[in-house]
Amino acid sequence: MKQNPRNKSKIYKTVIGMVVFLLLSVVAFRIFGKDSEPLLSRDQATLAVLSEYPGKVDSLKLQAGAYVAELQTEQGRYELKLDGVTGEILSIVLLKRTDESAVQPTPAATPAPSGGAAVTPSPAPTPGGQSVVSEAEAVRLALLEVPGKLDDVDTEIDAAGAYYLVEIHTSDGREAVVQVNAISGHIMSVTWEEPDGDDS
Known part of the structure; x- marks a missing residue:
């Protein structure tokens, strides 16, 4: 008689374990399944x-x-x-x-002003009011902030958006990393690196 309740207990535990397993499987399929969330059109x-x-x-x-x-x-x-x-x-x-040395046509081209005055074309307005800063422009902006010689440029992206990391060697032997916002062109930070002691 004492074995019978133990057998029932084992059966209940097995059934409960299978039910929990099935529920977890269904939840996992909904979370990780391809059809869980609709794709964008x-x-x-x-x-x-x-x-x-x-x-x-x-x-x-x-x-x-x-x-x-x-x-x-x-x-x-x-x-x-x-x-x-x-x-x-x-x-x-x-x-x-885009070849930056070539003259860029603008969508709404205006005739050249009379008198031969040189006019720098401004970028065409965009629906979002944003423009993407080219790598060359980011280098130019970084060199205005920290004069020196360009060493390297990297493009990075994080949760805040895209930016350039411009490495510059200064005339006094230091190295700076200038972070330039890839949308606005604003200087986000300037980090001075410690010299590594290598004079070569």
């Missing part, structure tokens, strides 16, 4: 790109739950990767820089 993904970076989206492909877009701006052609569900921009890569 192509139009929504395009708007997500253009709300962050002005320009023209030339192509948009869905790859493994993420959208890959090619964006043409005044500064060049970029490839952006977006989260297919949230539209968050995961990465941005410069594919081809």
Whole structure:
């Protein structure tokens, strides 16, 4: 008689364990399953790109739950990767820089002023009011902040947005890293690196 309640207890524990396992499986499938959240439409993904970076989206492909877009701006052609569900921009890569030495046509070209005065064209206004700063412009801005010789430029992106890290060697032998916002061109920070003691 004493074994019978123990057998029932084991059966109950087994049944409860199987039910808990099935419930956890269903919850895990809903959380991690591909169909748990709907993907953005192509139009929504395009708007997500253009709300962050002005320009023209030339192509948009869905790859493994993420959208890959090619964006043409005044500064060049970029490839952006977006989260297919949230539209968050995961990465941005410069594919081809626009030739900055050539005269850039503006969408609403105005005739040259009479009298031969040189006028620097301003970038065309964009729907979001933002423009992307080119690498060359970021270097120019960094060198205005810290005069010296350019060593290296890196492009970074984080939750706050994209920025350039411009490394500059100064005439007195120090090295500075200037952080330039890739949208506004504002100097975000200047970090002075310790000399490594190598005079070569």
